[in-house]
Amino acid sequence: MPHTIETSPMVPRWTPSQTRDETNTNTPDYFPFGDSTAVPPPLHQRSINSTSRHSMEAVAITMPSRDAYKAQDSMRKDRGILLTWEDLCVSAVSGKGGNVSILSGLNGFARPGEILAIMGPSGCGKSTLLDTLAGRLGSGVSQTGDILLNGRRQKLVFGTSAYVTQDDVLMTTLTVREVVYYSAQLQLPDSMSLADKRKRAEETIDEMGLTGAANTRIGGWAHKGISGGQKRRVSICMEILTRPELLFLDEPTSGLDSAASYHVMSRIAKLARREGMTVVAAIHQPSSEVFELFHGLCLLAYGKTVYFGAAKDTSEFFASNGFPCPPLRNPSDHFLRTINKDFDKEENAEARTSNATQAIQHLVNSYKSSSHAQKVLQEIAEIRQVEGATVSKGGQASFLTQSLVLTRRSFVNMYRDLGYYWLRLAIYIALCICDGTIFYNIGHSYGSIQARGSMLMFVASFLTFMAIGGFPSFVEDMKVFQRERLNGHYGVGSFVISNSISAIPYLALISVIPGAIAYYLTGLQRSVDHFVYFALLLFMCMMLVEGLMMIVASIVPDFLMGIITGAGLQGVMMLSGGFFRLPNDLPKPVWRYPMYYISFHKYTFQGFYKNEFLGLTFPNNQAGGPPTLTGEEICRDIWEVEMHNKWIDLAILFGMVVLYRLLFFMIVKTTEKVKPMIKGWKFKGPKESTHDSNSGSSP
Numbered sequence: 208m209p210h211t212i213e214t215s216p217m218v219p220r221w222t223p224s225q226t227r228d229e230t231n232t233n234t235p236d237y238f239p240f241g242d243s244t245a246v247p248p249p250l251h252q253r254s255i256n257s258t259s260r261h262s263m264e265a266v267a268i269t270m271p272s273r274d275a276y277k278a279q280d281s282m283r284k285d286r287g288i289l290l291t292w293e294d295l296c297v298s299a300v301s302g303k304g305g306n307v308s309i310l311s312g313l314n315g316f317a318r319p320g321e322i323l324a325i326m327g328p329s330g331c332g333k334s335t336l337l338d339t340l341a342g343r344l345g346s347g348v349s350q351t352g353d354i355l356l357n358g359r360r361q362k363l364v365f366g367t368s369a370y371v372t373q374d375d376v377l378m379t380t381l382t383v384r385e386v387v388y389y390s391a392q393l394q395l396p397d398s399m400s401l402a403d404k405r406k407r408a409e410e411t412i413d414e415m416g417l418t419g420a421a422n423t424r425i426g427g428w429a430h431k432g433i434s435g436g437q438k439r440r441v442s443i444c445m446e447i448l449t450r451p452e453l454l455f456l457d458e459p460t461s462g463l464d465s466a467a468s469y470h471v472m473s474r475i476a477k478l479a480r481r482e483g484m485t486v487v488a489a490i491h492q493p494s495s496e497v498f499e500l501f502h503g504l505c506l507l508a509y510g511k512t513v514y515f516g517a518a519k520d521t522s523e524f525f526a527s528n529g530f531p532c533p534p535l536r537n538p539s540d541h542f543l544r545t546i547n548k549d550f551d552k553e554e555n556a557e558a559r560t561s562n563a564t565q566a567i568q569h570l571v572n573s574y575k576s577s578s579h580a581q582k583v584l585q586e587i588a589e590i591r592q593v594e595g596a597t598v599s600k601g602g603q604a605s606f607l608t609q610s611l612v613l614t615r616r617s618f619v620n621m622y623r624d625l626g627y628y629w630l631r632l633a634i635y636i637a638l639c640i641c642d643g644t645i646f647y648n649i650g651h652s653y654g655s656i657q658a659r660g661s662m663l664m665f666v667a668s669f670l671t672f673m674a675i676g677g678f679p680s681f682v683e684d685m686k687v688f689q690r691e692r693l694n695g696h697y698g699v700g701s702f703v704i705s706n707s708i709s710a711i712p713y714l715a716l717i718s719v720i721p722g723a724i725a726y727y728l729t730g731l732q733r734s735v736d737h738f739v740y741f742a743l744l745l746f747m748c749m750m751l752v753e754g755l756m757m758i759v760a761s762i763v764p765d766f767l768m769g770i771i772t773g774a775g776l777q778g779v780m781m782l783s784g785g786f787f788r789l790p791n792d793l794p795k796p797v798w799r800y801p802m803y804y805i806s807f808h809k810y811t812f813q814g815f816y817k818n819e820f821l822g823l824t825f826p827n828n829q830a831g832g833p834p835t836l837t838g839e840e841i842c843r844d845i846w847e848v849e850m851h852n853k854w855i856d857l858a859i860l861f862g863m864v865v866l867y868r869l870l871f872f873m874i875v876k877t878t879e880k881v882k883p884m885i886k887g888w889k890f891k892g893p894k895e896s897t898h899d900s901n902s903g904s905s906p
């Protein structure tokens with residue numbers, strides 16, 4: 208290749224290039240963002256204007272022919288993703304109905320094997336840019352402009368991109384090793400052996416310096432586990448397991464000390480180079496060592512580009528615009544300080560404010576007319592011209608594997624999380640002892656008819672109502688699910704199946720042990736088949752309430768609001784279930800039709816009554832009536848239940864269990880599909896962004 212490189216006579220004050228990575232000593236300096244072991248530089252980066260004041264004049268390179276460029280580019284096509292964005296604008300709806308601009312007219316690109324850092328003062332739009340590029344913008348925000356992958360308008364699919372969010376949403380009950388290993392099993396394809404998946408997980412744990420903490424639980428509010436910085440690294444571990452071609456990192460070093468920050472970023476840089484990964488990282492305050500690892504820098508101030516180009520040339524850009532970095536100051540600190548106007552008023556009254564504002568204005572204008580900005584546009588045009596490979600879906604574990612792994616993970620989590628079932632089991636036992644002793648040995652007198660009804664009503668309503676106790680733990684599960692789902696680790700179907708199956712043993716335990724205490728202390732029908740029906744009905748109701756709470760959680764993700772909503776819904780169902788007001792007395796509109804039939808308590812009451820009363824006879828104390836009352840008469844005339852087979856009630860409840868879970872599935876799926884449509888409809892701009900949202904979601 209006809210590249211010749213000449214060292215610039217201009218020595219920048221801060222020259223990070225040679226120390227970019229320990230494995231990178233042979234990296235030629237011509238590459239705009241530093242090194243490139245695999246990717247050849249595009250044409251414009253070699254057509255350097257020697258009169259430029261900025262760093263690109265530091266090298267003089269012989270231009271290869273366009274054919275050579277195309278040949279190099281075809282090599283590049285097979286290796287990773289070239290991400291470009293052009294004239295990218297993002298705005299949000301303001302309180303008064305207008306639009307507030309968050310990002311305006313951004314251009315840029317990120318290349319395989321490199322790290323592009325997005326920096327700027329807090330609130331400048333780093334996360335928004337990252338979200339936009341990853342196709343994850345939330346509702347209430349609109350975007351315009353072009354985002355291309357390998358010069359094409361195409362969708363990000365599973366296995367091609369991963370996103371490490373600012374928050375570390377992890378399963379608190381699992382150890383670091385378990386979290387990463389389960390994640391490896393969920394994400395890596397079935398064609399990879401379990402041993403290889405374990406090896407990949409161990410390697411990744413090691414890469415992130417977590418070997419020492421591998422057997423420590425993540426921990427949450429109840430148990431102190433690993434530190435915040437270690438959680439950060441676990442989050443990164445999970446997303447780099449598949450070696451995605453495109454990696455988005457939001458504040459990857461927050462919570463890490465400077466040494467850990469350096470090690471984490473250098474491992475990511477190494478991985479990026481080795482695997483041809485394109486890394487885009489929003490970062491707050493990198494140390495000078497970490498800054499040296501960046502190839503490109505996108506410096507934002509209040510939604511505008513202050514600088515986009517090689518990270519190592521930033522100092523020179525600032526210096527040439529009258530803002531040289533003082534000696535002994537970390538350059539990134541200097542850049543951020545120069546363009547932060549948030550605290551100026553407090554710091555130095557009026558004069559300083561106008562200085563910072565002017566500095567930003569000056570730098571933004573200077574950048575716009577600089578060769579850096581021209582080069583970015585040129586680069587984008589080149590990439591557009593030579594359309595690269597289409598992004599294809601990476602291999603992924605099958606639906607069955609995912610369901611099995613998730614079931615195992617969920618089962619372990621439920622076992623270790625005291626609040627999920629164990630606390631409930633204890634409370635249920637206590638309640639059933641209370642229930643059983645209050646109604647102890649109820650007998651077969653006339654008065655026992657009402658007492659039986661009340662006891663069964665308590666079991667059917669309050670014990671099932673208590674199933675909302677596991678809601679906070681479920682909301683935590685949902686957060687993990689939402690994060691993993693957004694990253695396309697698995698589908699909604701696997702989550703629903705795994706959550707349902709893993710809950711069965713615990714709910715069975717809760718139905719049988721406390722149920723037996725209440726049942727036998729009260730002295731209900733002694734035969735085993737009657738008790739089995741009783742326990743099955745209780746179990747089905749708990750499954751049903753859990754399903755109901757899943758639906759609530761998908762709509763109201765806050766656990767306090769969710770508990771209130773769930774309790775309210777159950778209260779309405781209880782009221783219309785036919786006990787507090789007998790079915791024939793229920794007002795016909797709404798309460799009898801349809802609420803009575805929607806309320807699962809109807810079927811529970813009916814099943815319990817038929818199971819208990821049928822086959823028994825009671826003396827009749829009522830004057831003028833027959834001397835005895837049969838169970839059938841009691842069910843039909845006193846409780847006004849429908850006299851079909853009791854197993855039909857159980858079957859209807861089972862159908863409702865399935866229906867509720869299907870509803871949850873459909874709500875999540877519909878939300879995923881409808882949200883972007885509503886967004887598109889709400890913000891019909893002149894030139895909508897062409898990048899697909901919902902990037903990571905698997906089909």
Ligand SMILES: Nc1ncnc2c1ncn2[C@@H]1O[C@H](COP(=O)(O)OP(=O)(O)OP(=O)(O)O)[C@@H](O)[C@H]1O
Nearest residue numbers: 299300309328329330331332333334335336347348
């Ligand atoms: N959905 C939204 N509605 C209204 N304003 C929003 C929305 N999303 C972001 N913003 C605003 O856009 C600006 C940029 O937010 P963003 O989170 O991207 O900043 P950031 O640079 O990542 O900040 P930090 O470094 O503190 O995380 C902020 O002022 C924020 O309030």
